[in-house]
Amino acid sequence: MSSVTLPRPLTAVPRVPGAVPFLGHALALWRDPLGFLSSLRRHGDLIRVDLGTMPMYVVTTPDLVHEVTVRQAGSFEKGRFFDRLRPLAGNGLANSDGELHKKHRRMIQPMFSRERITGYSEIMSTNAQALADSWQDGDVVDLEPAMAGYAVETLARTLFSTDIGLPAVDAVRKNLPVLLTNLLVRAASPKMLDRLPIPANRRFDKAAAALRAVIDEVIATSRATGETGHDDLLSLLLAAEDSESGSHLSDVQVRDELATILFAGAETTAATLAWTFHELATRPDVEEALLAEIRQVVGDGPVTAAHVPRLTGIRRVIDEVIRLHGVTLLMRRTTGPVTLGGVDMPPGTEVAFSLYALHRDPGLYEHADRFDPDRWLPERQAAGPGRRAYIPFGAGNRKCIGDLFVWTEATIAIATLLRRWRLVPVPGHTPREVASAVAHADRIPMTVVSRGQ
Numbered sequence: 001m002s003s004v005t006l007p008r009p010l011t012a013v014p015r016v017p018g019a020v021p022f023l024g025h026a027l028a029l030w031r032d033p034l035g036f037l038s039s040l041r042r043h044g045d046l047i048r049v050d051l052g053t054m055p056m057y058v059v060t061t062p063d064l065v066h067e068v069t070v071r072q073a074g075s076f077e078k079g080r081f082f083d084r085l086r087p088l089a090g091n092g093l094a095n096s097d098g099e100l101h102k103k104h105r106r107m108i109q110p111m112f113s114r115e116r117i118t119g120y121s122e123i124m125s126t127n128a129q130a131l132a133d134s135w136q137d138g139d140v141v142d143l144e145p146a147m148a149g150y151a152v153e154t155l156a157r158t159l160f161s162t163d164i165g166l167p168a169v170d171a172v173r174k175n176l177p178v179l180l181t182n183l184l185v186r187a188a189s190p191k192m193l194d195r196l197p198i199p200a201n202r203r204f205d206k207a208a209a210a211l212r213a214v215i216d217e218v219i220a221t222s223r224a225t226g227e228t229g230h231d232d233l234l235s236l237l238l239a240a241e242d243s244e245s246g247s248h249l250s251d252v253q254v255r256d257e258l259a260t261i262l263f264a265g266a267e268t269t270a271a272t273l274a275w276t277f278h279e280l281a282t283r284p285d286v287e288e289a290l291l292a293e294i295r296q297v298v299g300d301g302p303v304t305a306a307h308v309p310r311l312t313g314i315r316r317v318i319d320e321v322i323r324l325h326g327v328t329l330l331m332r333r334t335t336g337p338v339t340l341g342g343v344d345m346p347p348g349t350e351v352a353f354s355l356y357a358l359h360r361d362p363g364l365y366e367h368a369d370r371f372d373p374d375r376w377l378p379e380r381q382a383a384g385p386g387r388r389a390y391i392p393f394g395a396g397n398r399k400c401i402g403d404l405f406v407w408t409e410a411t412i413a414i415a416t417l418l419r420r421w422r423l424v425p426v427p428g429h430t431p432r433e434v435a436s437a438v439a440h441a442d443r444i445p446m447t448v449v450s451r452g453q
């Protein structure tokens, strides 16, 4: 006789121990976000965490994350985390839902095609070369700001290729770090805290308003003068037409998309690059192999998009860095009744998952905390935890639109910098992970030593 297991009600989902009145688990999440998120799988596949008085249901296995992001994606919208980003990114691609998201995704996707990225790769290469040229033998470089400068400059130049974009490039450089620093705490805090006139909120709101204003100005100027680059994202967005309805994006929509791309693409890329040099310094053998690969594939000239797919050693290093230091927390909200992990969820249920925690799960990865790029060799991948266990760019209809962009951008930067410079950790400082949208480093000071070419 076969037995049928009936779905359990939401109230049956165990709550993680340690909640305190009014704040729930918010304090634990503030104090040690990455430790807290990584500890959750010990409590089950589907568990409850309280953000203030709001319950958030966290899934901790690849299969349940797949249910949320792919199989049942139609029954989820983005939810609270993204609601809290609206002052910055409005209804841009990362925040919008349903038909609006589908339509905008259709319009924006071609701007991230392989051909377009090959076009943007010249900017990537020029900027990487400029960064390499700016260092002197023996300089101590703080890698986080250096890589943030490269990532922001590259994005800004891709968005606004002409000089009318210069004020925006400056504003982005100034305001984006303020926004990113406050991102996760704001997204995960009880909403009532948003309105408190504490400095963190004031800084966030001021920086978001400044960024919006300056982007608006650039859009207005380029509309008025007709002066844009031909292939930058600003002109593509202004000209974009929906293939089904024939409609165009409004100025506000164009601004929201630009702001979204900036916040989604800057810190993630900067952190990945900064960690790469830190991790490589722990594995001189891997660094030597990369150098040999760069010399063989690229030689002495500029690194181009055509080289990127052939730099497979760099690809493994990037994959491993994003596994270790990836996106901390993502959220969704059910739009209708959903059964997830054997539990019935009513509409409006907030569901979350941590890619960071998933990618460091010792039940999935051998020596999960170890930097080991060779785990991505094809022969070892076959014995690995499978595709669902590695989703640094998410999955399904909300998957990152910038994955090819960042792969190209990071590969070009790593190849350009590594060929010229050896980066040596400054003794006495061990970088600490700080949770924001991704797990970035507090500081990575390194001495740059010329390779003598």
Ligand code: HEM
Residues within 6 Å of the ligand: 093, 094, 095, 105, 260, 261, 264, 265, 266, 268, 269, 272, 322, 326, 327, 330, 331, 355, 391, 392, 393, 394, 395, 397, 398, 399, 400, 401, 402, 403, 405, 406
């Ligand atoms: C290492 C670098 C990056 C990582 C790890 C990363 C990761 C992610 C992840 C996990 C998502 C899915 C979020 C969700 O499911 O809720 C996402 C979405 C997104 N990313 Fe990235 N990203 C990176 C770089 C970039 C870059 C360079 C850009 C733009 C140039 C970008 C633009 C976007 C956008 C627009 C979305 C929203 C897509 C949608 O909802 O349709 N990302 N990213």
